[in-house]
Each structure stands twice: as structure tokens, then as C-alpha cells.
Amino acid sequence: MNPDITRERQNATFDVEKLTHILDGGYEKTKRRREIEAMVFSDPDFKEEDPNFLSRSERYDQAVKKSAQMILKLREYGIADPEEIYCYKNCVHPDRPEPFDLHLGMFLPTLLNQATPEQMDRFFMPAWNLEIIGTYAQTEMGHGTHLRGLETTATYDPATQEFVLNSPTVSSIKWWPGGLGKTSNHAIVLAQLYTQGNCHGLHAFIVPIRDLDTHVPLPGIVVGDIGPKFGFSEVDNGFLKLENVRIPRENMLMKFAKVEADGTYLKPPSTKLTYGTMVFIRSLLVAESARALSKSCTIAIRYSSVRHQSEIRPGHPEPQILDYQTQQYKLLPLLAMAYAFTFVGQYMRQTYHRISGDINEGDFSELPELHALSAGLKAFTTWATNSAIEVCRMSCGGHGYSRSSGLPDIYVEFTPTCTYEGENTVMMLQTARYLVKSYRQAQAGQQLSGIVSYLNDLKHQRVQPQPVAGRPTVVDINDLASLVEVYKQRAAILVELAAKSIQQELHHSKSQEDAWNNSAIDLVRASDAHCHYVVVKLFTDKLGEVSDTAIHSVMSTLALLYALHGITKNSGDFLQAGLLNVPQVLQISNRIKQLLSQLRPNAVALVDAFDFHDNRLKSVLGRYDGNVYENLFEWARRSPLNSTEVHESFHKYLKPLRAKL
């Protein structure tokens, strides 16, 4: 054990193990997580070669091998709870996507949700037993978030009682689905349904794409891998071009909408049913943000505690990097953010579970708010985390660029969350749509409830951007409740500003749509402020649940740092709205410096509490024992370029070159 990191742990003011339980959601959860980790990490079948030393094809090969093993072991150990499966998978493929992700996460659940009993009989057990391996083919080369734009067609032919599927253009080729390129033999294809001469919009069809026995693509199917990406090297994201592919009528998923034998189309009873899944997945992405950020902070902070560099006082030994104020200012606000997002993720999951019961009973009343919140928070947390991972990486100096640090991999595996499951700007605008609608309702005299109820107050307060001196300021910068209040007011003011921008545009005789587009900058800003308020509020609320005094103290400091740092980074908003005055902003800058010093001794303990096993962290810099340099050397020597002392290029090019010069 590195003596620096040992000393850091001795200096902690709280019980790390207790904080881990809070993060996991209780002692029992921590225990079970560790059991699962032990199962996987001690299993020789899951020993892997470092993917960074493999070619793309070898990485895919190794991943398929491990995924197949994983299925066997899950059955063998009887692990069936979805959360436990998720945990097991994240140990087998340490937080990397894998070839079966869409089979397990989309193909099987879609069957469960949208297949008729007859379809369940035909498809579910073969799929459960991996005879059928499926994916979910929605996105096309030219079409993503905007589903109505999808071009793939499924035209019903009553003569043969079949659907004929086609990719009518290059841009309609299915593109990106995980596992589609090489792994799957079936796909649930989203296509525009045509029957009796009418288009009825998007519906889902089960399409066999490869021969079950030989795995060769079926006639009319052009399928393959979309090529190397920024990350996701273990996954065969694929393309699929359909050329007059015929499937039986019974392959349309018909639990809700139906096409009868003669081609008559029957509408689904409700369109809100698919909302729930979207909300659930976006909530998961908030938790993914927290995890990626926690891992990055663990690596950067542990390494900063064992890395010595430069000098603060001449003649003294090189200090730990973590003693530099600039390093603390880079990392500790991100650590606070990691905690904030963890608690937001917990809240989203709990809320989803709470209201999903209502949804199943046909009560959709809380869904719009949760839908709007999940869209915005997905964008807010993934964007913030995306930048933060890179700050962590760059805070590690040169070694952050080495694949051995683990940070490049965290970044490339995480960054797609900003785009998939709803592009972030589109997500922010969805939340904005809800906010503006709520604002207008409140203006019209309706009493809002839930998280947007702050918009009720606007018509009384007449809060508007105005000079700083114009409003009495009663904010206590050391009181979290007071800070939640200013974040709330900021959100209210920015929602109003966006709504008024739309109003103004309309006065210039623009259409509703142009007015919306011409206010989009303000709308995104309003959403962002709303989400920021929610995060500060949820972090503050969480403190009420923490009974351990020492943990409560350090969590409060983190929450305060999160809130105050957010204010300095957006101080223009708060000054502009007159919510804070100039002396307060200066006080906040000084207070932040104090909070950094206060948190400094607990920094390593606070990342230890995330409890990432070394096998999961996969980082030489973030090792629990802090023994970085000897292991970095060890890792480098295993690099494939070192398998021979002299690379063949010497004999092929370098030596012959001399003779020619």
C-alpha cells in the first residue's frame, strides 16, 4: 500500500463503509453487490485479455465469449432479478456495452410488452434460450430522434397475408442497432405500416435476418457492421437494408395495434404506453452519469493523492498534486456533482417505481411531469458528466492519455449517452415545452402542483430581470434551503424570459413554430436552470435522510460546494436577476476556497465510499493500493508492440532507407 494513500485514509473524518451503504441503498444491497462481484471476479471463465491490447475483431470475439458464459452462469446461479442481472453484467463486461445488450435489454422486453400470447409462444422461449438472438432496429442512417421521419416501409399484401419490408432509400438503411451487425439472427424492425393504401405510422415487426443454423443472411437482407467507432468496440452496431423481405402477418407485434387478414387496420387503445419505457431508460442514464463520474473522480483523486509534482515552497519536497488549489478546484466540485447525480438517480428510480404501478392501472396523471423531468435531467447530467470525465482525465497529466488510466475508455463508452435515447438538445427542448406550458397554465390562473409549482408564484411576485440594486437580497450563502430558493427563482425567471421571448416573436407576426425556433436558445437555458434547481433541491432533500453525524457533515459540505460552485459558474444569471448582489458573489468565491480546504482531507475517503473494485475500475492510476508507477511499467511491457524487440518495419523500411539517401 502506498504510504500517501494510507495516510489519506487515516485522516478521514467519517466511516466510509456507512457511506457506501447509503450510496447502495442499504447494508443488504452493499452485501449482495459484493457477493455478485466476488462471483464474477473469482471466476476463471471471465478472466480477460486487456481489450486495449486486442484488435477490433478480437475484442468482439472476447466479448461474445464472455456474454455466452454469462448467460450460462446466470441460469446456473439462478440470478433472475433484473437489477442483479445488471450488476452481474457490469462486472463481466466492466461497464462496457456488449453484444447481447439489445437482446436482453430491448428484444426480450419488447416481446413481453407488445407480443400477443401466440407470438409469445412462438418467439419468447427460443429467444430466452438464445436460439433466436434479437435486436431492436429503429434508428436509420438519416433519421434518429425524430421518429416520424423514419422511412422503412412494411406494406401489407393480403394476397399472401404477408408484410413486405423495404428500405426505399440509402438514408432509410437501419443503422446503429447494437448486435445487429454480426450477432443477431432476428430484429424487431420499426417501419411505416401501409395497408389498404394508407400509412398508419410506425409499428414493430419481427424480422428473421440470418439463417438459424448457418447464420448466413437471408435473401433480401443486406446486413453488416457499421465500422469502428469512438468506443463501443465490443459491440457490432449494425446496418440492415431490406429488399422486398416478406414476413408473415403474424410477425407484426399485435398486442395493441392490429392488421387483420384482409388488411383492415385496428388502432391501439392508447399511445401513452411506450412513454413508460422511455422514462425508465432515461432515469437509468442519470444513474449511468453518476457512475461514470464517480469512477472518473475515483481515478483522478486517488492518483492526485499519490502523485507528487512541482513545488509550492522552494526547497521542500514535491507536494501531492491534491494540495494545489487549482487541482482541488478542478476535482472537488466534480466529486460533489458525482454525489449529487447519484442521489438524483436514486430519486428518479424510486419515483419511476412509485408511479409505474399507477401507470399499469391506467393512471397517467404523474407521467407528463416525470417524462419532462427525465428528458431534461438525462441531458443535464450526461452533458455535465461528459465534460467532467475529460476534466478528470486531463487532471492526471500525461498518464491520463494512456489507455492504462482507464479514463479514455470511460469517456468513449459514456459520451454516446449525450445522443442516444433522445439527443440532448431535443431533450432540453422537450422539458422546456412542459415548462412553458405550465407557465402559461399558471398565468391563466391554474394552480400548478408538483415540481413546477414554483411557476405559480410568478404572477404575484412579478419577478423580472432587473438591475441588481433594485431588489432586497436576503440570501444566506451558507444555508442550503436559502440556496435552493435562489436556484428556484432563477429557474422561474428564465422560464418566464423564454415564454416572453416566444410572445415577442409572435408579435413580430411570426408563426408559432418560428417563434419557438427563434426562442430555442432561451428555452434550453430555462430547462437547464430548471434541472439545476432540481438537482440542488434533491441533494439538499437527501441530507434529511442521513442520520450519521459525521457523514451528514461531510455531505452538507459537498452539497454546499455543489450549490455555490454552480452559482459562480452562472453568476451572470443570478446577478442579472437581482437574486444575488456583487458582494455576495465575491463572498461565494471565498467560501468555495474554504470548502475546498475543508473537503481536502476527506477526498480519498469520499471516492473510496463509491467502492469500485479494482477489477471494475480497470485503471492503473486509480488502483486502491496507490502503487501506480510500478504497475504502469508492468502494463506497458505487456503491450503488443513489445512482443518483439525489433519491429518488422525496421527491416522493411528503415534499414533500406539508408542505402537510398
Added chain:
Amino acid sequence: MNPDITRERQNATFDVEKLTHILDGGYEKTKRRREIEAMVFSDPDFKEEDPNFLSRSERYDQAVKKSAQMILKLREYGIADPEEIYCYKNCVHPDRPEPFDLHLGMFLPTLLNQATPEQMDRFFMPAWNLEIIGTYAQTEMGHGTHLRGLETTATYDPATQEFVLNSPTVSSIKWWPGGLGKTSNHAIVLAQLYTQGNCHGLHAFIVPIRDLDTHVPLPGIVVGDIGPKFGFSEVDNGFLKLENVRIPRENMLMKFAKVEADGTYLKPPSTKLTYGTMVFIRSLLVAESARALSKSCTIAIRYSSVRHQSEIRPGHPEPQILDYQTQQYKLLPLLAMAYAFTFVGQYMRQTYHRISGDINEGDFSELPELHALSAGLKAFTTWATNSAIEVCRMSCGGHGYSRSSGLPDIYVEFTPTCTYEGENTVMMLQTARYLVKSYRQAQAGQQLSGIVSYLNDLKHQRVQPQPVAGRPTVVDINDLASLVEVYKQRAAILVELAAKSIQQELHHSKSQEDAWNNSAIDLVRASDAHCHYVVVKLFTDKLGEVSDTAIHSVMSTLALLYALHGITKNSGDFLQAGLLNVPQVLQISNRIKQLLSQLRPNAVALVDAFDFHDNRLKSVLGRYDGNVYENLFEWARRSPLNSTEVHESFHKYLKPLRAKL
């Protein structure tokens, strides 16, 4: 040619070719650049396999092959001007680092600058003819920017008249030098010189590391590749462990410092001589920032002009992405920044060349200012560009993640600039040191000249952070000269704030060093504001050189966007200092929207003017002809994972799995 992009080009209001000449520095420069590009791109010896389809070892192999060809062709065509060599190299290895970079860019120049005539005779011609291939080994595993911390030792042994080189610890192993791992047979090693029992600090030694004939490492040398990184896959960044390696006394570079045969040490006449090179390289990095950003903007803006998505008005066809205000707000300020940084890069190069004559004649008077400026601007431009590349990538939706977009490669090849040649935070603090020193001189009554002369005014104006209402505001937000003035005042105020923070810390009886460290956040902020002012100023100054009316008009709009966007992103600073009032900040937000609309029709023309050849851009999304989708499909089909219809993992794992379930 895609009709959308053709229409964009028809709508341009200025002559693209004329703007290209301005960017290149004149018609002749554009012509010569295109001649060199034509030479390389028509040369079958430089045809390459897409590196994204190759393994690490194959990428290195292909790079060595091309580098060897490059040396031959440069000699054959008689290309000897450093700028032309640089241009040729950037076509052969499209803006990628390559295995000979350090031989050409560091080993040969260091010989030229620091070798004695006798050493030139022994080493230069063999190195010129690639018999000796060298690198420059400075950074160690545990030591980077802080040179005094380097641990490698060179101990003089008068008995044999040799130096004995050692890596006394794991952290002292040389780490990172390009070309060290596999390519080089010599290294210039920076080591602590010990002679007659005293340490005389860092000196440079020429160390043979591999046998000239067999390329096998020499006795006492442990050398190899440091393993895969985030980018730089063509380069064998290496490690070097020295175990009692003996080299003749004559292998120390002795143009300045000397060790005589008996071990007597003779000091160098001046320590400032190495400053110049550092300044030059940092200036180059400003230009690199401009280039990486220009390329990213070219890709994102061209693709946004041919990509249709979602809807603004229901029922209408999907609009070009570039018509969304949010997309314009993402990309056009970055386009303005690309122009700004291009002009800053031009200024830095010109200034360096202007004063390097003085330096050679022993006049160092302008060097400290340029040194401070180059440090800060290196950090300012590389950080901003680093984030901006990712904004460009994410603005391309899913396809931005595909390696075919070119954006992941631009990012990973660029991001190390934030760390190498001086870690950015350290660079910002170096600039801050100069600013605070200048501030103190001004306070002491000294009259400052040059770019920091604005600090003279502070003692008269008593400019201090104060409530917004407290100061008369006479800023014209449409007048660039007026905006330069507010940026200048912001810088002055933040320098003063940082200097006062140090002062305050000292009052609390802290040491100078602790006071500095405890003010580091403010110091970085001051540097940042200083650099921001310089960039706005240089962009504005450049407009004076543009005589073409149409180009002057569009450049002025870009400069205004750059300046106003910077204000909104830092509005807290301007409000806090009372430099702008709240109504002005609101006006600026509206003005930015107008500027976006104004620039929209010229967006494609403005990136065309950067004139990146498709072979240099290497991006399916950024193609000049806009034919994105068919080429994306074409590219994907060539991916190695598609070389067989059925991947071997099906037979190895997937099929056998069924039998077990």
C-alpha cells in the same frame, strides 16, 4: 454534388477564394500549399489504408513506411524550407503525428542549437541521412512540466572519461518521448549532471540506445513502447530505463555548458537561450488549435447543411439542421473562434519571427512578454478548442461517433496539446506571474509598455468590483473597439483581484508561496481574462488589414459574434465589475440571435474558405460534395468485421451455447 450544399455556396455574399488567400497569408502561399497537396495526394506511394481499419502494429508499420517515403521525396523534390516540409508532412500523415516527428522536430534542431562543431561532425550527417534516428527524452514517468524534478542521473567518471547514466527509480524511467519505443537508435537524454561530487542540474546527452545494424537494444538499455493511448496510434511513444549506461564525455552537448576531461564543470553563459524554442513551439500550438477547430467546424457545418431532421413547421419537409437556432448557437460561435485563433496564430508567428532576430543578437527585452503571452494563449486556445471539437462532434448526431466522421480522430490527436509543452494550468499560472509582477510594477509607479500597459491605468481609475449601478456605462455593444475596451477593463480588474487576494493571504501571515497557492483560482481566472482580451483585440486589429468590402463585412460580423458570445458566457464578470448593466446583457443576447441569422447564409462558404482538401479532412460527413450517406454505407462495408459474412465467434460460442441451455 449534393443540391443543398450547392445552394449554400450560391448564397454566399463574398469571394471564398479571396478569403482563403487571407487565411494562408497571400495568393502565393495558397498556390504553393496547393502544389504541395497535389504532389502528395496524387502520389501512389502515399495511398493508405484507413488507419481505423488497422491494428496498432499495422498503423505503426504503415506510418513508418510513409515516413520513409516522405524523406526520400522531400530530398528528391528539394523541399527544404521548414514551413514547406511541415505542410508536406501534414499531407502525408493528414494532421497525425508520425514516428519521425521527434527526429525531425527535436533531435536535429537540438543538435543544431547545442552541439559543438566536433559533435556536429560526428552526429549531424548520419542523423540527416537517417543512419542515426533520434528522439528527445526529457519527460519521466513521475515528472513532467516541472523540470527540476527529473531524476535521471549522468555521473562523470574521470577515470574512463565517460558519463554513467542511470534511472535510479521506477518514476525516473523516461516515458512518453515519440519514436523512442521502436523507431530510434539514439536519444538525447536530459539528466542531472553530477561531477566532482556536485549536481549541476539538467544537461543533455547523446545516448546510443540500439545497435545501428541490428536495431537490438544495447546493454544496459531497457526500451519499449508505452502501450496504447487515446490517439497517437501511429507513434511509438516509448520508455527508456538506463542501467549504468556509459557514454564518452564527448556525448554531452557542450556548446554552452562543459565538463572538462578532469571533471571540471563550466557554466553556460546564459540560461535564456532555450526560452526561444519554447515560445516558438507554443506559438505553433495556437496555430494547431486554429487548424483542429477549423477542420471540426468544416465537418459539422457542411454536414449540418445536408442533414435534414425533425420539423420546425408540422407537415413541412424536414429542415436542414443548420436552420435550427440551437444548432447555429452551437456552431457559429465556434466558427468565429476558429477565425479568431487563426489570426492569433498568425500574429504569434509574426511576432516570434520579428523578435527572434533580436534574440539572436542578445537582445532579450521583448522575450518575457512574448513568453508569458505564448504560455497563456497556448492554454487558452487549446482548452477552448478541446471542448469545441467535442461540441462539433456531438452536433453531428450519432454519426459524429463513427470514426468515418473524422471527428474522433481530430479530438484524440489534438487533446494532448492541453498537457504537453507545458500543462495548461501551469501555463496559465506562468502568465499570471507575469501579470501580477507587471501590476506590482505599475503600482510602484513604473510605466508599463506592451500588451500589459492597461495595468498602468488601474492606479488612476481605482477600478474595483462594485455594484452595477455604481458606474456610468458607455459601452456600445455594436462597436468592436468599445468591446475590446471592456475586455481590457475586465482583465485589469481580475488581475487586480488576484493580486489583492495574494496580499490578503499574506496579511493572514501566510508565506509568499502559500499566499500564491491560495490565490491560484483567481490567478488562473485573471490569465484567462487577459488572454481573452488579447484574442478579441487581435481579431479586431486584423479587420484593419482586410480591404475587400464583402469579406470585411462578414469578418466584422464574426468578430462581433466572438466578442459578444464571450461576454454572455462570462456575463457575471462584466456585471460584477460594473462594466455592463443588466439591460445591456439582455440586448447582447438578442443581438447574438441576429448575428446568427446574419451569418447563417455564409456558414458553408466560411468553412470552404479554410480550404481543407478531402484527403486531408478524412471525413465522410465533411466531404466537399456533401454526398454523405452513400459514402457512409460504402465506408462501413469496407470495415474488417465485414470481411466475412459470419464471424467465427458464431461457430465458437453462439451455436454451442444453444445446446447447453
